[in-house]
Amino acid sequence: MNTYTIAEVSAKFGLPISTLRYYEEIGLLPNVARDGKNRLYNQDNLDRLAAICCFKDTGMTLKELQTLFQYEDQDHDLNEVVDLLQTHCRRVEDQLVLLKENQRHIRRKLQYYTDIRDAQLNHQPHPDWNDYPLSKF
Amino acid sequence: MNTYTIAEVSAKFGLPISTLRYYEEIGLLPNVARDGKNRLYNQDNLDRLAAICCFKDTGMTLKELQTLFQYEDQDHDLNEVVDLLQTHCRRVEDQLVLLKENQRHIRRKLQYYTDIRDAQLNHQPHPDWNDYPLSKF
DNA sequence: TCTTTACCTCAAGTATACTTGAGGTGCTAG
DNA sequence: CTAGCACCTCAAGTATACTTGAGGTAAAGA
Numbered sequence: 001m002n003t004y005t006i007a008e009v010s011a012k013f014g015l016p017i018s019t020l021r022y023y024e025e026i027g028l029l030p031n032v033a034r035d036g037k038n039r040l041y042n043q044d045n046l047d048r049l050a051a052i053c054c055f056k057d058t059g060m061t062l063k064e065l066q067t068l069f070q071y072e073d074q075d076h077d078l079n080e081v082v083d084l085l086q087t088h089c090r091r092v093e094d095q096l097v098l099l100k101e102n103q104r105h106i107r108r109k110l111q112y113y114t115d116i117r118d119a120q121l122n123h124q125p126h127p128d129w130n131d132y133p134l135s136k137f
Numbered sequence: 138m139n140t141y142t143i144a145e146v147s148a149k150f151g152l153p154i155s156t157l158r159y160y161e162e163i164g165l166l167p168n169v170a171r172d173g174k175n176r177l178y179n180q181d182n183l184d185r186l187a188a189i190c191c192f193k194d195t196g197m198t199l200k201e202l203q204t205l206f207q208y209e210d211q212d213h214d215l216n217e218v219v220d221l222l223q224t225h226c227r228r229v230e231d232q233l234v235l236l237k238e239n240q241r242h243i244r245r246k247l248q249y250y251t252d253i254r255d256a257q258l259n260h261q262p263h264p265d266w267n268d269y270p271l272s273k274f
Numbered sequence: 275t276c277t278t279t280a281c282c283t284c285a286a287g288t289a290t291a292c293t294t295g296a297g298g299t300g301c302t303a304g
Numbered sequence: 305c306t307a308g309c310a311c312c313t314c315a316a317g318t319a320t321a322c323t324t325g326a327g328g329t330a331a332a333g334a
C-alpha cells in the first residue's frame with residue numbers, strides 16, 4: 001500500500017507539518033504508522049485527514065470532530081452519529097444561505113465603490129447608495 | 138432620529154453586549170452617542186454593525202475590517218477600497234465553491250450512516266461505501 | 275568525515291476574538 | 305429610602321487552534 005511522508009501530506013493538503021502533528025497529538029488523526037521515528041501516512045490516514053478538513057472548514061470545532069470520530073470509530077450507537085451529521089448538515093445549509101446573502105451585500109458595496117471611483121475619474125456626479133438595492137445583486 | 142440602547146442592539150444582532158463594547162473599543166464601531174454614560178446607537182451605527190457582521194461572517198479578520206473601514210472613512214484612495222473588496226469578493230466566491238463541495242461530502246456521509254443504521258434495524262446487509270459516489274450528491 | 279536535510283519530542287508561546295470580574299453610577303418601583 | 309436593574313469602565317482572564325523553539329537522531333550527498 002502506498003505511503004506518504006509528513007512533508008508530502010503537508011503539501012497535498014496545504015497544511016503545515018506542525019498541524020499534522022498537532023491533529024495526531026489530540027487524537028484526531030490516529031494510527032499513523034512509523035518508520036523508526038518518522039511518520040508514514042497511508043490512505044486511511046489521508047481519508048481521515050480529508051474528513052477533518054471538510055468538517056473543520058464547515059465550522060466544526062476540533063472538539064466536535066473528536067466526538068464525531070469517537071462515535072464513528074468505536075461502533076457507538078449509530079443514531080448518535082446520524083444525529084450529529086444531521087445537525088451539521090443543517091448548519092452547513094444555514095451557512096450556505098447566509099454566505100450567499102452576504103455575498104450580495106459585498107458585491108453591492110464593491111459595485112458602489114467601483115462606480116464612485118469611475119465617476120471621480122470621469123468627473124461625473126457621484127452615484128447614490130439608494131440606487132443600489134439588494135434586489136440588483 | 139431613532140436610537141437604540143445597547144440591549145436592543147444586542148438583541149437585534151444576536152451579539153453579546155460585551156462584543157458591542159469590544160468592537161467600539163477597537164475602533165470598529167465608532168461614533169456611538171451617549172446619554173450620560175449610556176450608549177445610544179443610531180441607524181449609522183447599525184449599518185456599520187451590519188457591515189461588520191457581514192464581512193466577519195465571510196471570513197474577514199477584525200484587523201482587515203479596521204483597514205477597510207479606515208480606507209472607507211478617511212476618503213482614502215478609492216482604488217485601495219475597491220481592491221480590498223474585490224479580493225474579498227473572490228475569497229467569498231471560493232468559500233462558496235468549497236462549502237458546496239464539502240456539503241456534498243457531508244451529505245454523502247450522512248446518507249451512508251443513515252443507511253447503515255436502517256440496515257441494522259431491518260437485519261439487512263450493510264451498505265458499501267463504494268456505492269456512495271460523490272456524483273450522487 | 276562532515277554537514278545538510280528531514281525528520282523527531284516535548285514544553286512553552288502566540289494570535290484572535292472575545293468574556294469576565296470588580297467596583298461604581300443613576301433611574302425607578304415598592 | 306432602599307432595592308434592583310441597566311448600564312458603565314478598565315484590567316485581567318479565557319478558549320481555540322495552532323506555532324515555535326530547544327535539543328536531538330538518522331541517513332544521504334560532497
